[in-house]
Amino acid sequence: MQIAIDYTPAIAQTAGIGRYARELVAALARIDSINGYTLFSAQDVAPGSDVIHDLPMGANVRLRITPIGERRLTQLWQRAHIPLRIEWLAGAAQIFHALDFTLPPTRMRRVVTIHDLAFVTHPECAVPSLVAYLTQAVRRAVLAADAIITVSEHTRTTLLRWLPGVPPERVTAIPLGVGARFAPVTDPARLRAVSERFGLADAFILSVGTLEPRKNYPALIRAFAQARRMAGGPQQLVIAGRHGWLAEDIHASITAHGVSAWVRIIDNVADGDLPALYSLAGVVAQLSHTEGFGLPTLEAMRCGVPVIISDGGALPEVAGDAALVVAPADPAAIAHALVQVLNAPSLREELTRRGSARAAQFTWEATAARTLRVYESLAPLTARRVWHIQRGH
Numbered sequence: 423m424q425i426a427i428d429y430t431p432a433i434a435q436t437a438g439i440g441r442y443a444r445e446l447v448a449a450l451a452r453i454d455s456i457n458g459y460t461l462f463s464a465q466d467v468a469p470g471s472d473v474i475h476d477l478p479m480g481a482n483v484r485l486r487i488t489p490i491g492e493r494r495l496t497q498l499w500q501r502a503h504i505p506l507r508i509e510w511l512a513g514a515a516q517i518f519h520a521l522d523f524t525l526p527p528t529r530m531r532r533v534v535t536i537h538d539l540a541f542v543t544h545p546e547c548a549v550p551s552l553v554a555y556l557t558q559a560v561r562r563a564v565l566a567a568d569a570i571i572t573v574s575e576h577t578r579t580t581l582l583r584w585l586p587g588v589p590p591e592r593v594t595a596i597p598l599g600v601g602a603r604f605a606p607v608t609d610p611a612r613l614r615a616v617s618e619r620f621g622l623a624d625a626f627i628l629s630v631g632t633l634e635p636r637k638n639y640p641a642l643i644r645a646f647a648q649a650r651r652m653a654g655g656p657q658q659l660v661i662a663g664r665h666g667w668l669a670e671d672i673h674a675s676i677t678a679h680g681v682s683a684w685v686r687i688i689d690n691v692a693d694g695d696l697p698a699l700y701s702l703a704g705v706v707a708q709l710s711h712t713e714g715f716g717l718p719t720l721e722a723m724r725c726g727v728p729v730i731i732s733d734g735g736a737l738p739e740v741a742g743d744a745a746l747v748v749a750p751a752d753p754a755a756i757a758h759a760l761v762q763v764l765n766a767p768s769l770r771e772e773l774t775r776r777g778s779a780r781a782a783q784f785t786w787e788a789t790a791a792r793t794l795r796v797y798e799s800l801a802p803l804t805a806r807r808v809w810h811i812q813r814g815h
Contacts, residue, residue, distance in 0.1 A: 423457045423458070423516055423517070423797070423801055424457070424458045424459075424460065424514070424515040424516055424517075425457055425458065425459050425460070425515055425516070425517045425518075425519065425797060426459075426460045426462055426508070426512045426513070426515035426517070426518045426519070426530065427443075427447060427459060427460070427461055427462065427518075427519045427521065428462055428463075428508075428518075428519065428520050428521055428522065428526075429443060429447060429461035429462060429463045429485070429521075430462070430463045430464045430465055430492050430522070431443040431521055431522045432444040432447065432461075432463070432521075433463050433465050433466070433467055434463075434465045434492050436664075436690070436693070437632075437663075437664075437693075437717075438537075438632070438717070439521065439522050439537060441693075441717065442521065442535075442537070442573075442598060443521045443522075445598075445599060445601055445786045445789075446521070446786065446789055446790055446793065447459070447461060447478050447483075448478045448786070449599070449786040449787050449789060449790035450478070450790045450793070450794070451478035451480040451482075451483050452787065452790075453787055453790055453791060453794070454482075454790075454794060455480070455481075455482060456482070457482065457797075458482045458483075458484075458515075459478075459480075459482060459483045459484070460484055460486055460512055460513055460515055461478075461483065461484065461485045461486065462486050462487075462488070462508065462511060462512035463485065463486070463487045463488075464487075464488060464489065464490050464491060464492045464494075464495045464511075465487075465489060465491060465492050466487050466489045467487075486511075486512055486513060488511045488512075490511075495526070496524075499524070499526045499527065500524055500555070500559045501555075505527045506526075506527060507526070507527045507528055507529065508526040508527065508528045508530075509528060509529065509530065515530055516530060516531060516800075516801065517530055517531045517532075517533060517797050517800055517801075518530040518531070518532055518533070519533040519534075519535070519793075519797075520532070520533070520534045520535065520563065521535050522535070522537075523535070523536060523537065523556070523559070523560050523563065524559045524560065524562075524563045525562070525563040525566055525567060531568045531569075531800040532566060532567045532568050532569075533567060533568065533569045533570075533571065533796060533797070533800070534563045534564065534567045534569075534570055534571070535570075535571045535572075535573070536560065536564065536570060536571070536572050536573075536577060536581060536714075537572075537573050537577070537714040537715065538573075538577055538712065538713065538714025538715075538735065538736075539560075539577060539580045539581060539584060539714070540636050540711075540712050540714070540735075541553045541556040541557060541560075542557070542580065542584050543580060543712055543735075544636060544711050544712055546635070547634065547635040547636040547668070547711065548634075548635075548636075548667065548668070549667060549668065552667075561585065564581065564585055564588060565585070565587075565588070567592070568592070568800055569592060569594065569796050569799065569800060570588070570592055570593045570594070571593075571594055571595075571596050571793065571796060572593060572594070572595050572596070572714075573595070573596065573597060573598055573714050573715040573736075574595055574597060574714060574715050574735075574736035574739055574740065575595045575736070575739060576714070576735050576736035576739055577595070577714045577715075577735075577736060578593050578594075578595040581593060594792070594796055596789055596792045596793060596796075597715070597740070597784055597788075597789065598715050598717060598720075598784065598786075598789055599784045599785045599786035599787070599788060599789045600717070600720040600721055600723075600724050600781055600784050600785075600786075601786060603693070603694075603697060604696070604697050604700070604720075604721045604724040604725055604781075605697060605724060605725060606697075606701050606725050606726040607697050607698040607700075607701040607702075607725070608701075612698055613698055613701065613702055615698075616695050616698040616699055616702065617702055619695075620660070620686065620688050620699070621686060622658065622660065622686070622702055623657050623658035624657070624704075625656065625657075625703075625704030625764060626656060626657070626658035626659065626660050626686075626702070626703055626704060627642075627646060627649075627656045627658070627659045627660065627703070627704065627705055627706075627707055627760060628660045628662065628699065628700065628703035628705070628706045628707070628722075628727075629642055629659070629660070629661050629662070629663075629706065629707050629708065629709070629718075630661075630662045630663060630691075630696075630706070630708070630718040630721075630722075631661075631662075631663045631708070631710070631718060632663045632664055632665075632666040633661070633663055633664070633665045633666050633669040633672055633687070634666035634667050634668060634669060635667075635668050635671070635711075636710055636711050636712060637663075637709075637710050637711075638709045638710050638711050638732065638734075638750050639661060639672045639675070640671050640672060640674075640675040641709060641750060641751060641752075641753050641756065642659070642707055642709050642753075642756065643659065643672070643675040643676055643679055643681065643685065644675060644679055644753040645753040645754070645756035645757040645760065646659040646679075646681060646684075646685070646757070646760070647679035647680065647681050648753060648754065648757035649756075649757040649758075649760045649761050650681070650684065652757070652761050653761075654761055654764060654765040655757075655760070655761050655764075656704060656705075656760060656761075656764060657684060658684050658685075658686065659681070659684060659685045659686070660685075660686045660687075660688060660699075660703070661685070661686070661687045661688070662688045662691045662696075662699060663687075663688075663689070664689050664690060665689060696721065697721075697725055700721060700722050700725035700727050701725050701726065701727065703722070703727050704727075704763075704764050705727065705728050705729070705730060705760060705763045705764060706718065706719070706722035706727050706728070706729045706730070707729075707730045707731075707756070707760070708729065708730075708731050708732070708737060709730070709731065709732040709734075709748070709750050709756060710732055710734045710735065710737065710750065711732070711734050711735075711750055712734045712735035713734060713735040713736050713737050713740075714735060714736055715736050715740060716731070716735075716736060716737045716740045716741070719731055719737060719740055719741050719745065720740060720780075720781045720784055721781075722777070723741075723744060723745075723777030723778060723780055723781035724777075724778070724781040724782075726774050726777070726778060727774070727777075728745075728746075728763050728769070728770050728773035728774055728777065729741065729744070729745040729746070729773065729777060730745060730746045730747075730748060730756070730759050730760065730763060731745045731746070731747055731748075732747070732748060732749065732750035733747050733748075733749060733750070734750050740784075741780065742776075742780050743776060743780075744773065744776035744777040744779070744780035744781075745773065745777070746759050746762075746763065746773070
C-alpha cells in the first residue's frame with residue numbers, strides 16, 4: 423500500500439501541528455516497514471533548519487518537494503478552487519492524508535486530521551475573514567473525507583455536533599503523543615545556559631503557546647499581577663510562543679497591570695531548549711479558553727513540572743487527575759492556584775508524580791499505530807494482508 427502524506431506543516435511550522443506532523447511520520451517510519459510513504463511538501467527545507475534532523479529515514483519513505491509554496495497552493499485549492507490534483511505533485515498512491523484541516527483535490531482515498539474547532543466554538547478569538555475561510559474549507563474537507571481523525575474525544579464530539587450529517591463511524595479520536603526528548607533536565611550547565619539566555623528568575627510561571635486570544639493570556643497576566651503581591655507569590659511570568667493574531671490585548675494587559683518588568687515574552691524557542699525551560703519553571707499554566715488537545719500540558723508533565731489547566735476544551739481530558747483545574751475567566755482562582763502550587767511541597771510532589779504517570783500513557787508510537795488502523799480501514803481487501811502494525815500499540 424502506498425500512502426501519501428502532506429508533510430508541508432512539518433517543514434513550515436515549528437510547534438503545534440508542525441510537531442504533530444514530524445512526530446507522527448517519524449513514528450510511522452519506525453513501526454511500519456511494509457507500506458510505502460510519500461511525504462509531499464510544498465515548501466523546501468530551509469538551509470540549517472532543525473527540521474532536517476527530524477526527517478524520517480527508511481527504505482519505504484521518500485520525500486517529494488515541489489516548492490510552490492504553502493500559501494500559493496492554499497490559494498489555488500481552497501480559494502480559487504483550481505482542480506490541481508495532488509497526484510500531479512505527490513505522485514500516485516492509494517491513500518492521501520492531510521494533516522492540517524483541509525484537503526486538496528484528489529482521487530485517492532482521503533484522510534484529514536482536525537485539531538480543533540475553535541473557529542466554531544470561539545469565533546471571537548480569530549479575525550472574521552479567517553473564521554469564514556475555515557468554516558468553508560474545513561466543512562468541505564470533512565464532508566469529502568473517507569476518514570476523519572480528531573486529536574481528542576472533545577474535538578470529535580464538537581465536530582459531530584457541528585456537522586450532524588457526518589457518520590460517527592467515520593470519525594476517530596486519536597490522541598497525540600509526547601516525545602522522549604521531553605524529560606527532566608538536571609544538568610546544571612544546560613539549565614544555567616538556558617536561564618541566562620532568556621533572563622529567567624527562580625521558580626517562574628511558564629505558559630507555552632502562540633500569542634493569540636484563545637490562549638487567554640490576559641487572564642493569566644491579571645492573575646500573575648495578583649499572585650506576585652501575595653506571600654510566596656511568583657516573581658516572574660514567562661510566555662514562550664510566537665506572535666500570532668489579535669495579540670494587542672496581551673501587551674495592553676501587561677501594561678495595565680503594571681507588570682512589564684516581571685513578564686518575559688520569548689519568541690521562537692528552539693525545540694532543544696524547551697525541556698530545560700520546562701524543568702526550570704516553578705509551575706506551568708495552560709489556561710486556554712479552549713484546546714483541541716494541549717501538548718504543553720503533557721510536555722511539562724514529562725519534564726516533572728506541576729501543571730495548572732483551565733477547564734477549556736480537551737485540557738481536562740488530556741490531564742486527567744494530574745493537574746489543578748481552574749475556570750479560565752476567574753483570575754482570583756488562578757492566582758490562588760499559582761501560589762498554592764509554588765508553596766505546598768506535598769501538592770507539588772503529588773502533581774509531579776501523577777503528571778509523570780499520566781504523560782507516560784501518551785506515545786507517538788501509539789498515535790502512529792492507531793493512524794495505521796485508519797489507513798487499513800480504507801485499504802482494498804486484497805491489500806490488507808500486507809499491512810504490518812507493530813503489536814502492543
